[in-house]
Amino acid sequence: MSGPELRLGEELISPLHPLYDGLQVDGAPRPAHLAPDHPVWVVTRYADAKKVLSHPGxxxxxxxAAELYAERTGEQRAAIGASLTAHMLNADPPDHTRLRALVGRAFTSRRVELLRPHIERLTDELLDAMAAREQADLMGDFAVPLTIGVICELLGVPPAERDHVRSAWERQAELLSPEAAEALAEEQADYLRGLLEAKRRDPADDVFSALVQAADEDGGLSPTELVAMSHLLLMAGFETTMNMIGNAVVTLLVHPEQAAALRANPDLLPNALEELVRYDSAVRASMLRFTVEDVDLGDVTIPAGEYVLVSNLTANHDPERFDDPDRLDLTRKADGHLGYGHGVHYCVGAPLARLEARVAIGKLLDRFPDLRLAVPHGELVWLPITFLRALISVPVTPQPVLTGRTSA
Incomplete structure (x- = not known):
């Protein structure tokens, strides 16, 4: 055990690297608290993070996890939105393997590439709207509607219902009371049951129709799993990508020399995106895990029966893995970063996220060569969420060039 025990609260949500500034003391795993009755071990080093994220124990x-919490605190705590939690992020093999196999085919490179025309068309429409304004919100006017529109197209959410998806997400992002959060979760479950029943009656070539077929014909999903997996794909399918685009663009705006190099060499974009995700990932920490056996991490052993929080953002700034890690370098070979996770829970939607970001950021930089923040960087506000690195709003002045377009 090394260093004083930490309390993970809003004080660690800083303008630059939340968790990173507060935790990189000596790098060793160390105890912390998410809440007074919720002790965890925090893992910050790259090698330790990879080991934890792929360790069978x-x-x-x-x-x-709920049983462990009850054992440690003597309290039974029901999960908010329990009807939406029976998905692959909350499962281990073999259940995780079964659930992931059902959705993995939706995110193959071939299927994702078929979405490119839709992504490009929607991106152009949103940039056209931004060009008409003296000031726009990078998140609300661009990243949010783009990523919601893309995932809804893939999953099969009708265009008329996509405003509902955005409204539900906006309400979910608020700091709701437990009662309000539970009511919203049940509302969402009811909405999805209705949508899935419509797919059952009139199937189409989309992911939700395929999931219904898997549930009805193959027995691959229980009714509860069908609703929970649909909710996971819908919400997680745009939220991290939306934040990744926002974080990447803000990073470029505060590193104008790097943005200029990227504009001068658009072929650098795929590599640059990996470095941007490493530098300021949309996932600041992996979802909470727990040990079922002792796990040795260097000189520290995390005992069985402990919660573990992996700080992906800190691991991506580990000098043992990345030279001069706090320097943004779009030519860096940043492969192996943990921005999309690692192990069996590696982000299934990573190919889609990469394509969306490539199109969105490429077109944005081309269309608005003088794009800049409309407020000081230090005034940007981040959501106080442990696991996500999420900007609430990013006011920008587009100052567009109104002629010519190029595809990413």
């Missing part, structure tokens, strides 16, 4: 199963 570290689990995600929601039922076992």
């Amino acid at each position: 570290v689990r995600r199963d929601a039922k076992q």
Whole structure:
């Protein structure tokens, strides 16, 4: 055990690197508290993070996690929105393997590439709207509607219902009371049951129709799993990508020399995106895990029966893995970063996220060569969420060039 015990609160949500500034003391795993009755071990080093994220003795199963909490505190605590939690992020193999196999085919490179025309068309429409304004919100006017529109197209959410998806997400992002959060979760579950029933009656070539078929014909999903997996794909399918685009663009705006180099060499964009995700990932920490056996991490052993929080953002700034890690370098070979996770829970939607970001950021930089923040960087506000690195709003002045377009 090394260093004083930490309390993970809003004081660690800083303008630059939340968790990173507060935790990189000596790098060793160390005890912390998410809440007074919720002790965890925090893992910050790159090698330790990879080991934890792929260790068979570290689990995600929601039922076992609840049992561990009850054992440690003497309290039974029901999960908010329990009807929406029976998905692959809350499962371990073999259940995780079964659930992931059902959705993995939706995110193959071939299927994702078929979405490119839709992504490009929607991106152009949103940039056209931004060009008409003296000031726009990078998140609300661009990243949010783009990523919601793309995931809804893939999953099969009708265009008329996509405003509902955005409204539900906006309400979910608020700091709701437990009662209000539970009511919203049940409302969402009811909405999805209705949408899935419509797919059952009139299937189409989309992911939700395929999930219904898997549930009805193959027995691959229980009714509860069908609703929970649909909710996961819908919300997680745009939220991290939306934040990744926002974080990447803000990073470029506060590093204008790097943005200029990227504009001068658009072929650098795929590599640059990996460095941007490493530098300021949309995932600041992996979802909470727990140990079912002792896990040795260097000189520290995390005992069985402990919660573990992996700080992906800190691991991506580990000098043992990345030279001069706090320097943004769009030519850096940043492959192996943990911005999309690692192990069996590696982000299934990473190919889609990469394509969306490539199109969105490429077109944005081309269309608005003088794009800049409309407020000082230090005034940007981040959501006080442990696991996500999420900007609430990013006011920008587009100052567009109104002629010519190029594809990413």
